[in-house]
Amino acid sequence: MYLDCYCTEPGFWTPGTTTPTFELFTGTDSTGAKYGGASMSDGYASTGLHLSQYFFLREGETGIHMFSRVAYQNETTPINPKGLQELRTLFRPNTALWTHLLTNEKNWAPLPSKEAFAKQVLVQDATWYLGNTPEDAYVQQYADWWTKYSFQDTWRDIKAFGVFADGTKSADNSTFGAWTVLNVRSSMSMVDEES
Numbered sequence: 001m002y003l004d005c006y007c008t009e010p011g012f013w014t015p016g017t018t019t020p021t022f023e024l025f026t027g028t029d030s031t032g033a034k035y036g037g038a039s040m041s042d043g044y045a046s047t048g049l050h051l052s053q054y055f056f057l058r059e060g061e062t063g064i065h066m067f068s069r070v071a072y073q074n075e076t077t078p079i080n081p082k083g084l085q086e087l088r089t090l091f092r093p094n095t096a097l098w099t100h101l102l103t104n105e106k107n108w109a110p111l112p113s114k115e116a117f118a119k120q121v122l123v124q125d126a127t128w129y130l131g132n133t134p135e136d137a138y139v140q141q142y143a144d145w146w147t148k149y150s151f152q153d154t155w156r157d158i159k160a161f162g163v164f165a166d167g168t169k170s171a172d173n174s175t176f177g178a179w180t181v182l183n184v185r186s187s188m189s190m191v192d193e194e195s
Contacts (some may be wrong), residue, residue: 002053006085013044021042023041037054063181107153110142112139113137116133116136127147160179160182163177163178
């Protein structure tokens, strides 16, 4: 998982690549639950832009609480004229354990196989044709095209999204899931009252 932004004169910048600082946290919260956490912060010196990413684990919970923080700390020089245009927190699993992607109950599919990716045809930036492997589970169940936008949806319609493992690639056939869960959706427009 990493953080980046479109926020500097050259364009994108990934904190952790300049002069990062790290901090560890431990304690007990107001409910009595013990917690531990870590943060990584970095600054873009010429503008005073600082990005931080925090991760926390609470006793008794299987999930990781994560949030990002942006601050400008420069009293003498104006911020980059482009400002902060994009802030991305990316989760990129890189193990063969995961077998499926899921955006919501309507948009999910098995991951394309290594063979499908090996025989893909690049059609344009971040879009590939996978029709050369018609027997692939992704091609049969979802589409013969792959794009980084295939599993996007509007934030107001997403309660959780991520990857899961159906047990076919784990040593003991265990199933796993890694989900991003939005804790608050009240700021999204047109959110129904059941959110």
